[in-house]
Amino acid sequence: MSEVPAAVLMKGITKRFAGVVANSAVDLEVKKGEIHALLGENGAGKTTLMNILYGIYRPDEGEIYINGEKAHIHSPKDAIKLGIGMVHQQFRLVQTHTVVENVILGTGNGVTFNEEEVRQKIVELAQRYSLAINPDARIWQLSAGEQQRVEILKALYRGAKILILDEPTSMLTPLEIKELLQTLRRMTEEGNTIIFITHKLDEVTAVSHRVTILRQGKVTAVLETAKTHKTELANLMVGREVLFRLEKQPLERGAAVLRVEGLEALNDKGLVAVQDVTFSVYRGEILGIAGVAGNGQRELLEVIAGLRPANKGKIFIQDREATYASIRERIGMGLSYVPGERMTALVPNMSIAENMILKSYRKSPICKGLFIDRQVMLDLAKRLIQEYEVVTPGPDKPVKLLSGGNIQRALMARELSQEVDVLVVAYPTSGLDVGAIETIWKILLSQRSLGKATLLVSDDLEEILTLSDRVAVMHNGEIMGIVEAKEENIEKIGLMMAGALKIDREQWV
Amino acid sequence: MIDFLVSVLTLTIPAGTALLLGTLGEVYAERSGVLNLGVEGMMIMGAVIGFAVTFATKNAILGIVAASLAGVLMALIHAYFSITLRVNQVVSGLALTMLGLGVSGLLGKQFIGMPLPVRLQPLNIPVLSNLPIIGEFFKYNALIYFSILLVPLLSFFLYKTNWGIVLRSVGENPAAADAMGVNVFLVRYLAVMFGGLMAGLGGAFLSVAYSPAWIEGMTAGAGWIVIALTIFSLYDPTRAMLGAYLFGGVRVLQFRLQPLGIPANLLNMLPFIMTILVLVLISEQAFRRRIGVPAALMQPYSREEK
Numbered sequence: 005m006s007e008v009p010a011a012v013l014m015k016g017i018t019k020r021f022a023g024v025v026a027n028s029a030v031d032l033e034v035k036k037g038e039i040h041a042l043l044g045e046n047g048a049g050k051t052t053l054m055n056i057l058y059g060i061y062r063p064d065e066g067e068i069y070i071n072g073e074k075a076h077i078h079s080p081k082d083a084i085k086l087g088i089g090m091v092h093q094q095f096r097l098v099q100t101h102t103v104v105e106n107v108i109l110g111t112g113n114g115v116t117f118n119e120e121e122v123r124q125k126i127v128e129l130a131q132r133y134s135l136a137i138n139p140d141a142r143i144w145q146l147s148a149g150e151q152q153r154v155e156i157l158k159a160l161y162r163g164a165k166i167l168i169l170d171e172p173t174s175m176l177t178p179l180e181i182k183e184l185l186q187t188l189r190r191m192t193e194e195g196n197t198i199i200f201i202t203h204k205l206d207e208v209t210a211v212s213h214r215v216t217i218l219r220q221g222k223v224t225a226v227l228e229t230a231k232t233h234k235t236e237l238a239n240l241m242v243g244r245e246v247l248f249r250l251e252k253q254p255l256e257r258g259a260a261v262l263r264v265e266g267l268e269a270l271n272d273k274g275l276v277a278v279q280d281v282t283f284s285v286y287r288g289e290i291l292g293i294a295g296v297a298g299n300g301q302r303e304l305l306e307v308i309a310g311l312r313p314a315n316k317g318k319i320f321i322q323d324r325e326a327t328y329a330s331i332r333e334r335i336g337m338g339l340s341y342v343p344g345e346r347m348t349a350l351v352p353n354m355s356i357a358e359n360m361i362l363k364s365y366r367k368s369p370i371c372k373g374l375f376i377d378r379q380v381m382l383d384l385a386k387r388l389i390q391e392y393e394v395v396t397p398g399p400d401k402p403v404k405l406l407s408g409g410n411i412q413r414a415l416m417a418r419e420l421s422q423e424v425d426v427l428v429v430a431y432p433t434s435g436l437d438v439g440a441i442e443t444i445w446k447i448l449l450s451q452r453s454l455g456k457a458t459l460l461v462s463d464d465l466e467e468i469l470t471l472s473d474r475v476a477v478m479h480n481g482e483i484m485g486i487v488e489a490k491e492e493n494i495e496k497i498g499l500m501m502a503g504a505l506k507i508d509r510e511q512w513v
Numbered sequence: 514m515i516d517f518l519v520s521v522l523t524l525t526i527p528a529g530t531a532l533l534l535g536t537l538g539e540v541y542a543e544r545s546g547v548l549n550l551g552v553e554g555m556m557i558m559g560a561v562i563g564f565a566v567t568f569a570t571k572n573a574i575l576g577i578v579a580a581s582l583a584g585v586l587m588a589l590i591h592a593y594f595s596i597t598l599r600v601n602q603v604v605s606g607l608a609l610t611m612l613g614l615g616v617s618g619l620l621g622k623q624f625i626g627m628p629l630p631v632r633l634q635p636l637n638i639p640v641l642s643n644l645p646i647i648g649e650f651f652k653y654n655a656l657i658y659f660s661i662l663l664v665p666l667l668s669f670f671l672y673k674t675n676w677g678i679v680l681r682s683v684g685e686n687p688a689a690a691d692a693m694g695v696n697v698f699l700v701r702y703l704a705v706m707f708g709g710l711m712a713g714l715g716g717a718f719l720s721v722a723y724s725p726a727w728i729e730g731m732t733a734g735a736g737w738i739v740i741a742l743t744i745f746s747l748y749d750p751t752r753a754m755l756g757a758y759l760f761g762g763v764r765v766l767q768f769r770l771q772p773l774g775i776p777a778n779l780l781n782m783l784p785f786i787m788t789i790l791v792l793v794l795i796s797e798q799a800f801r802r803r804i805g806v807p808a809a810l811m812q813p814y815s816r817e818e819k
Contacts, residue, residue, distance in 0.1 A: 060692070060816055081694030096689035098682045099808065105678050110693035112675040158693070 009072025011036040011166050011197040012057065017066035019052055026052040027063070028221045034166075036071075039188060039198045041212035041229070043205075043241055045297055045463055049221040050201045051093070054168045057199075058090040059083040070166070081110075089159025090168040093201075095151050099144040103137055103154050107161050129160050133187050148273075149180035156187070167191065170201045174298075175273065185211045203241070203296055205234045205502040217241055234502040235495060241296075253453060255473045258287025260323075261457035262308070262339075262426045267317035269300075269307045277303040279481045281317070282509075285426065290448065290458040292472030292489060294465060295501055300481035301461045302344065305430050308459070309341035310334045321426060335363065338425030342432065344461070346415050352404035356396055357385035359403045360418045384421075392417040393443055409440025416447050427451055430461045445471060465497065474513055479503040486512040515646065521765050523649040526657060527723055529761020531556070531715040531732075533660050535739035536746060536753040537667055538711025542588075544671070544748055545704030546684040546809040547595055550606025552712050553736025554613020555587040559716025561617040564624055564727045573633045577656065577717045584713020585706050587613060592705040596698055599813035614730065624727040633722035654722050656714070667750040680704060684807035687814040697814050712736070741788040747795070748807065760784045 012034040019027040027049045034040040042050045055061045057068065059077040068075045070086045077083050083090070097106050108122050126139045135153040143151060152172065159167055169188075173181045188198055188211060200212060208215050209229060217225045217240045225240045262285040271277035277300045285291045295301055306312035308319060310331040319327045321337040329337065343349050350359050361370050361381050369380050385399035392413045396406060403414060412432060419427070429448065433441040448471055451458060462468050468475055472489040477500035484500035485507030487493045499505035535552055542549050549555075559580035567576030587609060594605040633654040642651035671677040682690040683700045691697050715735070720727055738760060746752035760783065767777045795806055 058692070079694065080692050084694050090692065092688075092692065094688075096686065096692040098685040098689050100685055101678070101682065105682075106689075108675065109678055109682050109690060110695045115670075115674045115676055117675050 008036050010034060010069070011071060012199070013069040013072075014053070014057065015067045015069070017053060017056060017063045017068075019049075019056060019061060019063050021052075025221050027056070030066070030218070030221070030223055032216055032223070033226075034197055034199055035214070036197055037192055037195055038213040039192055039200055039211055041208040041215040042199060042201045042218065043203065043208055043215050043237060044218035045203055045241060048218040048241075050218055051170055052221075053218070054090065054170060054199065054201060057083065058088060058168060084162050084164070087163060087165040088168065089156075089162060089164030089166070091152065091155040091159065091170065091172060093170040093172075093174060095155055097143045097151055097154060100142060102142055103139045103146075103157075106143060106154055107139075107158050109158075111162065125161065126157060129157055133160070133190055134183070135187060147180075148175040149177065149183070152176065152180075152184070165195070166197045166199070168199045168201070171203070172200065173202070173204065173207060181207075203298065205237050205241075205296075208237060209234060234504055235498045238296075238498040238502050252449060252471075255289050257289065258455065258457075260284040261287050261321070262428075262459060263320040263323075264308065265318045265320075267304070267307060267319065268315040269303050269312055270315060271300075271303050276315075277481050278307065281478075281481075281483050283476055283483060283486060285457040285459050287457055288452060288455045289473040290452050290460050290471050291486075292468035292475045293459065293461045293478055294468045294475050294497055295463065295478035297463045299478045301478055302430065303481075304478070305341065305343070305428055305459075305461060308428055309339070309343075335422070338423060340419040340422060340424040340427050342415055342419050342427070342429045344430035344434065346408075346411055347404075349415055350403050350411065353402050355400045356389070356394070356403050356406070356414055357381050357399040359414065360385045360388055360399075360421070363418060363422055388417040388421055389414075392447065407440075409443070412440065412444055413447075416444065420447070420451065424451075424456060427456055427458045429458065431463065432460070433462075433464070433467060441467075465494070469494070477501055482506075488513050519646055519649060521762065521769070524765040525758055525762040526650070526661075527653065527761070528764045529757040529759075530657050530660050531718045531723065531735055532738055532742060532760055533664075533754055533757035534656075534715035534718060535712045535736065536742045536757055537660070537663055537750055538708035538715075539739050539743040540746060540748050540750060540753055541667070541671075541680070541711075542705045542708030543743055543810055544680055544684045544807055545701045546687060546807055546812060546814070547592070547701050547705050548602045548606060548811050549588065549591050549595075549609070549705060549708055550603060550740060551587065551591050551609025551613065551736075552708075552739045553732055553734065554610035555584045555709050555712035556613075556716035556719075556736045556739075557617040557730070557732045558583045558587050558613045559713030560720040560731055561621045561624075561716075561727060562713070563717030564629065564720040564725075565620065567629060567631060567721050568624060568627065571630050573631050573721050576721050577633070577714065580717030580721075581710045581713040584709040584711070584716070586709070587713070588705045588709020589702075591709075592702045595813065596701045596705070599815060602811050602813075610736065618729050621727045621729060625729065627727065629721065629725040632725040633718075656718050656722055661754075664750050664754045671750065681807075684809055687809050687812075691814070691816060701814075712739070715739075738784050741784050745784065745788045745791050747791065756784070756787075759787075 010033045014032040017027050017030045030053055044050045052061060056063045059079045059082050068077060075086055104119060104122055107126055108117060123139045130137050135157055137150060137153050172184060176184060192198060202208060212229045215227050215229055216223060219241060265282050267278055267281040269278040281304060293301055303312060307314050314327055318325060321339055324337060326334055326337055364370055365376060370376055382399055389396060389399060394410050394413045396410060432444050448458060460472060469489050474486055475489045475497060476486040477484045477497055479501060480503060487496055496505060535556055539549060539552055562583040563576045563580030566579040567573050591605050591609050594600040595602045633656060635652045635654050638651040642648050679695050679700060683697050687697045716732060719731060742753060742756040745756045763780045763783050767780050771777055
């Protein structure tokens with residue numbers, strides 16, 4: 005046992021949030037002086053695991069060893085004492101304070117501090133790791149990249165030897181990413197250890213020595229980066245077991261019902277999230293959009309639904325331009341949108357029946373002048389509950405009491421009971437159990453056989469391949485290609501998801 | 514003319530002192546991210562307890578100490594509800610005000626109309642108090658000097674010390690402070706308790722020093738003016754003093770200006786009008802950032818909330 009003990013060893017970590025298991029018996033070993041990538045999709049439990057290591061959450065089960073010694077980390081203070089630093093995805097900086105004030109927050113023994121000394125030390129650290137920063141600037145004046153440097157300096161100032169970075173590149177420009185990766189390499193040369201949370205395969209291969217892959221709260225593999233490749237990583241990250249095969253009638257391509265041309269849109273941070281996206285969805289087909297979550301899918305759907313303005317480009321529904329149409333106008337044109345966060349489309353405290361008429365309340369027969377005919381409403385709700393197999397004690401119960409699968413069924417029931425020509429669905433089965441997944445899939449396929457056009461976004465490749473006729477792959481806001489939804493195309497799809505393959509537009513199906 | 518000005522000014526400082534004490538405390542509480550609308554309740558409790566203890570012990574200092582403790586206890590109720598239980602701060606603060614007004618009325622019934630055997634005596638500062646004209650400014654009681662002394666002290670503490678940075682950070686971004694090992698709950702509890710202490714002091718100042726008597730509801734809305742002044746001061750001790758004296762001056766002028774046809778009600782509105790103007794001013798995000806309105810004001814903090 006002459007080997008150097010691992011910088012971080014987490015054993016059998018389990019963490020539950022209100023019944024949801026975020027980490028399930030996770031083991032993580034990070035060697036001293038390495039850059040260790042923690043790879044997984046959104047919601048795979050990477051951040052939770054690191055928040056446990058940093059003392060923000062307490063694990064329900066499991067043990068942590070730092071440099072071979074058992075550690076009891078009950079708060080960030082304990083973690084800092086053990087030489088652990090963490091840069092959160094959402095920076096934890098006080099916007100109105102200066103860099104100096106942010107760096108010394110919570111340090112120091114006395115009441116007063118020597119500002120000159122602190123400034124000196126910051127400048128020193130900044131030079132050593134090329135993290136150029138003006139110590140007297142206020143945080144809100146700094147760019148995202150500069151703010152990140154302050155976060156790293158904060159950790160270094162506290163003497164961190166083990167640095168956790170949560171999705172460190174998500175807010176950076178390409179140049180800033182390059183600089184960051186260089187800084188990280190320099191830090192490991194000086195004996196520091198880095199844990200790098202990401203869902204981007206490029207970054208794993210570019211910078212890490214080893215990688216631990218998490219899926220749905222469990223470790224699926226621990227690999228040496230040099231001995232693996234992006235496709236394998238992508239499969240380990242998103243791959244799911246085949247649940248069942250559903251019958252799908254062959255498609256006869258109808259008219260284009262939804263057409264998107266050269267669409268560009270910004271995300272909430274004001275960066276381009278969707279660029280030059282062009283595709284059509286035809287009558288009676290399901291077009292699946294595959295991709296690692298966070299590559300612009302959400303923004304794309306929001307633009308189509310009218311929740312987010314388009315920067316450039318055009319949207320046509322049934323050959324009528326809808327680029328600038330209001331949400332209600334789009335609904336009138338036959339568009340229906342089922343968002344990924346299903347609760348945002350429902351009013352949790354209102355009854356199932358009331359939620360089911362949220363779109364039809366202003367039309368006869370439910371609407372009678374100024375009033376709602378409650379009997380008609382309840383009859384409609386009862387019919388939909390039966391038709392869509394919603395399990396509930398009654399239509400008058402608040403929708404928040406339903407389980408995830410039943411919420412999704414109730415939501416689909418509302419959306420599909422309208423006159424719909426285009427159905428836009430995001431992550432329809434995320435977080436659902438097998439039975440619920442099957443019903444939702446059947447509902448979607450029955451819409452297809454009714455001749456509706458469906459745009460389906462999912463990060464579950466199995467779902468995409470089972471349901472869609474064609475698959476478009478999104479990466480970094482762009483469509484990398486559109487291929488037929490066939491098993492033999494899986495490798496191509498995986499490469500496009502990783503951004504390693506781009507198919508010419510002429511070859512799209 | 515000079516005589517008139519000096520006489521108004523010398524009355525202004527005592528008239529504004531209860532407001533100053535309360536505002537300094539509320540500035541600290543809100544800097545930590547906790548809005549306490551219970552200032553009126555804490556003040557009136559300070560007033561009644563201060564009066565009662567001074568009455569019983571014939572010692573004004575003991576009365577003042579007891580009043581500040583009463584303020585702290587009242588503040589602890591708000592702290593427990595708003596910080597530990599994460600109840601809506603507005604509701605909890607309003608409840609505290611109503612509680613204070615009710616309990617003080619009950620406790621104070623026996624003291625109505627009773628004269629206070631002792632009061633906080635003026636402290637004549639040697640030499641200075643003998644000067645002509647400005648001599649009047651050096652004949653105040655100790656609590657007034659204490660409140661003035663607190664202004665630079667609290668400013669220094671807030672802006673130039675480790676603990677001040679911690680306090681401001683907790684009010685700006687508790688998650689950031691927590692990630693740096695700061696005990697957010699402890700800091701907020703202490704800040705709210707300090708706010709209670711200062712409100713209690715302010716109340717005692719009214720009943721033991723300024724107008725030594727107990728009258729039900731004698732704070733007469735001073736606690737609400739404190740809330741307004743806290744916003745007006747933009748959470749800064751020095752501007753708090755400015756605001757407190759400005760309104761103290763308005764109160765003094767009320768009686769002098771009434772004969773000139775300026776109604777008292779108009780003057781009474783002044784602190785609130787000024788507050789609205791300040792609110793309009795800070796409605797711009799960039800300005801808010803520069804000034805440092807606590808970004809996490811009224812937001813309960815919980816580590817594991819997703």
